[in-house]
Amino acid sequence: MIEVLYGIPVLGLLFQFVGYLIEVLPIIAPTIIGAATPIALGAMCGFMNERSGVVNIGIEGMMLTAAFVAWWVASLSAQLLPGDPIGPMGMSPALLVGLVAAIGAAMLVSLVHAWLSITVRADQIISGVIINIFAVGITGYLNLLISRSAPPSAGQFRAWDAPAFLADIPVIGWLLHALLSQGPIGLSLLVAVIVMQVLLFRSRWGLRTRAVGEHPEAAETVGIDVVALRYRNVILGGVFAGLAGAYLTIEFGNSFQGEMTNGRGFIALAALIFGRWTPLGSFGAALLFTASEGIQRAVRFGPPEGALGDFLSSVPTQFYSALPYLITIIILAGVVGRSIAPAADGRPYSREKREKRAKASA
């Protein structure tokens, strides 16, 4: 159908590109979603932090820590516990223990971030820097020591066999099928995105979180405990960073390498900004970001015909990789559709300070 439009000069190329996307997207969708999952989970961690007014650039370090702990604890447990799957999707006791440990580790790191950011009222960026440096150091250090004894891998979660009829649904069937054909961590992301999106705008928790992220002084005066709410949200955010890390070592892959997060935590930050600090938006942004690399791969293996194919093949692969970062800068600069952070994001809240200000103006 669409082919008849390809003949139009210039615009035809665009139509051909759309046609190409329609053709390849169903094929590369699983890859895109697989790559997007840890980024979207990381963005959910950032969402929990920044919506309540705490900047978190330590997502990368939290993910790396969780990735290591998931893999190491699963490996240790595999040597003690029966390795057979006890549930669907390859859920073995060892993997579940590893998953829980990863979440716990990320929550612990989040607790440190919360303490530095909320109680000590340190610069939140510095806290994030500390977490990132420490995570690279401690995971690299332990990984090298452990790998001397070459511990066995505990395996990985398997994807769910989504019902095949889903794929037959017109237009969105392929997407639905690809989204549901994931392991437990990938599926939990879908649930989390929808649940958190609804909670943010419809629940008491969401209203209070938005208020605290925008104007903590106002929230305090109506009896909301700003400090407690921030602590709770930052630590709960750790759950998502834990899932993101565990995804890399016990669902997507089954091994750990030093610094394996490879900037995903920072793309997560970008996805959060691009998605305007909402769960659904961040998830969409993560998909968009990883789609650029997915398309690049598709072009490498089967470029479209003619001028479009030549053009797409001539674009350096690195350009696709840099695209998410460039888009984020453009969005933040407000060139296309401004993205604005919660007003109190990054500003330590001090009750005494409020008191003092009130006193000065008395």
Add this chain to the structure above:
Amino acid sequence: MTDRSSSPTAADSATERPPLLEMRGITKRYPGVVANDDINLDVGPGEIHALLGENGAGKSTLMNILYGLAAPDEGEILLNGQPIEIDGPSDAIRRGISMVHQHFMLVPVLTVAENILLGDEPMANPVFLDRGAAHARIRELSAFFGFEVDPDAKVENLSVGWQQRVEILKALYRRADILVLDEPTAVLTPQETREIFTVLRRLTAELGTSIIFISHKLYEVLEIADRITVIRRGRVVGTRIPSETDEDDLAELMVGREVQLTVDRGESHPADVALQVNGLQVKDDRGRQVVHDVGFEVRAGEILGIAGVAGNGQDELVEALLGLRPVSGGSVTLGGAPITGASPRQLHSLGVGFVPADRHRYGLVLSFPLTDNLSLNDYYHAPFARGLVRNDAEIRAHAERLVEEYDVRTPSVTANAQTLSGGNQQKLVVGREFDGDLTLLVLDQPTRGLDVGSVEFIHKQAIAKRDAGVAVLLVSAELDEVLELSDRIGVMYRGRLVKILDARATDREEVGLLMATGGRDAEPPVDAPTVAS
């Protein structure tokens, strides 16, 4: 002089019935200062009890203690005769104490409804909010007070007066028995003030709410209060009933000595036009035009005051005149020479001095020593610098001279500005800006947040400059200050200079009306009694 007839019963009964709230022997110390020293305060049911005091007297500290935002070092609070401990704002709210803060505590990006129900949300189930119930209750409450507010409007789009109403709705939504209002009229016109007073009287008369009304405006307190407690330097210095006191008595109590309520500004002798503004147009940060076709002149040796409710374009006008904001139309001349769009630095070298509204934010670098602060405008040229190299000796000598001349109390010129008291900090700014040969002096709310002594000092300095032949432009949302100092008064309303009046031929009522309506309505729809002051 006052009319309190709308709640006579409340006033009478307040002294007979047992007090609803008692604060006994409240003491609160901060490092180096006793903010509250053995304060006693009681409030009866349905009473409006005014708390009067200067800036920094300790009123807000006392109210923060009542609201659970600060813990007292000594003393106790009794509610209905029972001693209570207030553990944070939520506890205060639960006990029926609500507070409207001087700086509105509203979240700009949330709606009116979300702001009102925040912290006390009606729930449809344990997780989700019940929006229908919330809206119904807000409509019902606002109908009771005769103003309608759209629950779905974003607070950031409301005017200051409406935000004030939302704040009061917020307190009423929580069914407050005791309502604390911290300087509620600071940003309102006299007419808006009267509307708020009507609401407050209905509250006490029909719902029996007790109100603690914090203010430093004497005539307001005399008008609205059943009783007045005066605080000075953290201590209660007296309690009065309005019928048995007057402004002079209250002022003396408040300041601790006899004060002249009005500065003797003497005769002005206007000479040539110094500042001439024609058809000035200015846009705000969002690109909306907020100053429309403003034109006026200030002569050497006179003070022109610009009155107006905050947010009517005065800030942008001042910024445009000082080269801090681009001018989108019109022209400005100084002594006949065009200065439209001149930079702050050029203006400074032409003899323009400027005292900003918020000295902490605009006037000083608190973490820098006095030396750097006193040469903040002139650091770049001789004798303070040659090329890129700074000359510390000259910078220091200059600072020592100004500290001496303007009587800045400091241990050393190398001390950081933040170690000085508020009054001395303002003297730093005044010293820097008043120094040298001035043509024009721009004062933007120069006394906000200062104690009476410092206010007097700055007012006298301003008049001295006027008498020395400097053109003075005073911009203030504080109507009293404009009335007190100005020789002529211009009123800003929605970005326009609606009228310029002779200060000796006008009064608070006329200026207030212009501030509120821009003068287009001949008679305002106000049913409250007229204030005679």
Add this chain to the structure above:
Amino acid sequence: MTDAPAQGEPMREEGHRPPSTVTRLVRLGLLPAMAILLALVVGAVIMIASSPLVSGSVDLGLPLTAYGALVSGSFGSFDAIINTLVQATPLILAGLAVGVGFKAGLFNIGAQGQFLMGGLAAAAVGVATAGLPPIAAIPLALMAGVAAGFAYGFIPGFLKAFTGAHEVVTTIMLNYVAIQIIAYVVSGPLRGENVSFARTETITSAALPVLAGRNGHIGIAFALVAVPIIAWLLFRSTLGFEIRTVGANPEAARYAGMRPRLLTILTMAISGLLAGLAGATVILGTVGHIPAAYATGVGFDAIAVALLGRSHPVGILFAGLLFGAMRAGSGLMQIQAGIPVQMVNVLQAVILFFLTAEVIVRYLFRVRAETAEMSELKTITGSYGTGQAVK
């Protein structure tokens, strides 16, 4: 008039008598020194806890062996000291880059990207000038690196000044863009001909001459000279006064006729220049080429250096030397004690942690040390959520 000291704002004692220089230095250095000490203790605990993985059993002496090797690897011989200086050079330069940003209230997380771009430009020009004599090739290559860093710092400065895009986010993003730019340029147009992996040709003529020991190149002098220059710039020049004023109170700076917008851009560019110089120094003086997948942590270590040095040039000099020494000695630590080099990252992170959470240090040592410099940093990212362009 009567001077009523406003009750809200108490006079503080510090203002009375400025303490002597020595007392000030001790106070300034006390907290960092204690943070370092505590970090070494934490590092020792980690080593002992993980010693079964190193030697098969709990080894209480392991930290001593490790720290001993760390010290002798960094100061134990002339070559070791030279190596410490070589390692410290980029850390000091990039640390100054971050520190200058701090002074202007800017958090330049992008020293990493500016470092990389400086290294790339220096390598490109270094390869291209192979036919020129060193006296011409070296300055050209260095200037290319400096210019690239300047430009790469200019971008986030410009975005912050004119659009309000916060420099923390834009510089993080630009770091990753820089990695991709290097990967593209070096695996494509600049790829050397007879190399086993994607890298540029070896830099010959533009290589920095070695003056001392095995690898003590002239770049060390750049770092040592940069410290007093930056100190002079910040504290003795009008430009430095403007930078510091904008950092401490941008509104007051604007009202005083300074141009915060211009200064924001200029400071970020100067910051980028220093980081670019650091990158050029490493590529021209130590590596000798740039690989397509060039991995370095200098830009992030620089943040730690600037913080430990309290964003003062002299502090940054010492902090850079310390971290340089740890990098230089980590190899010997791995060989002699079997402790992986990543322990250095752990130590750096823990030092920063104690520096940031100074309440712990104060509690443990019951010290009353000066905090003014650190509290300056506490507010830097407070503007993160506002997204306001500089006026």
